[in-house]
Amino acid sequence: MPRKYDSPCPVARTLNIIGDRWAILILRDFFLYGPRRFQDFEGSLKGITPAVLSQRLKDFESHGVIESSLYAEHPPRREYRLTKKGRELRPVLRAMKLWGERHA
Amino acid sequence: MPRKYDSPCPVARTLNIIGDRWAILILRDFFLYGPRRFQDFEGSLKGITPAVLSQRLKDFESHGVIESSLYAEHPPRREYRLTKKGRELRPVLRAMKLWGERHA
Numbered sequence: 001m002p003r004k005y006d007s008p009c010p011v012a013r014t015l016n017i018i019g020d021r022w023a024i025l026i027l028r029d030f031f032l033y034g035p036r037r038f039q040d041f042e043g044s045l046k047g048i049t050p051a052v053l054s055q056r057l058k059d060f061e062s063h064g065v066i067e068s069s070l071y072a073e074h075p076p077r078r079e080y081r082l083t084k085k086g087r088e089l090r091p092v093l094r095a096m097k098l099w100g101e102r103h104a
Numbered sequence: 105m106p107r108k109y110d111s112p113c114p115v116a117r118t119l120n121i122i123g124d125r126w127a128i129l130i131l132r133d134f135f136l137y138g139p140r141r142f143q144d145f146e147g148s149l150k151g152i153t154p155a156v157l158s159q160r161l162k163d164f165e166s167h168g169v170i171e172s173s174l175y176a177e178h179p180p181r182r183e184y185r186l187t188k189k190g191r192e193l194r195p196v197l198r199a200m201k202l203w204g205e206r207h208a
Binding site (some may be wrong): 102 | 113114115116117118119120121122123124125128129132156161189192195196197198199200201202203204206207208
């Protein structure tokens with residue numbers, strides 16, 4: 001997980017939540033595909049480990065960026081979706097997409 | 105440095121260039137303060153190591169996001185500034201700032 005810093009800077013505070021590559025690619029997949037299950041991400045995010053994916057989802061949920069619900073009890077399986085707070089990250093992703101289309 | 109991936113996804117390609125916390129905080133400082141010298145960043149980015157700062161500046165320059173000029177020869181000292189391509193990252197930073205002010 002990215003290190004956390006106390007900072008008055010709103011960019012730095014945002015980075016405490018989405019400040020690494022996998023976090024942003026997980027968000028991208030939510031915006032592209034809507035509600036997602038753990039194994040959906042394993043399919044779409046080549047190279048992510050289950051431990052990292054699990055930690056990012058947990059961190060997002062603790063920050064209120066996503067929420068989840070059980071869709072199976074035995075074994076327990078969750079579906080994850082963006083909250084309103086999470087959906088409001090769309091302009092960050094859109095700006096990255098536009099820049100990448102033009103320059104990267 | 106963040107790992108590089110070949111990807112058709114423009115978000116992923118953008119992340120190949122700005123996909124870590126320090127890269128984005130370096131950009132933030134360019135937008136806040138304009139042209140900068142190495143030691144300016146050491147002053148404003150608490151916790152960055154000279155090796156990481158040097159690598160990020162080198163990577164940004166190789167990607168055409170910043171350019172530099174010598175302002176002293178003995179010892180050689182450089183001043184760095186955003187290129188047009190780099191300045192066009194402003195919407196990414198602005199979106200992060202707005203979200204952080206509201207949510208983080």
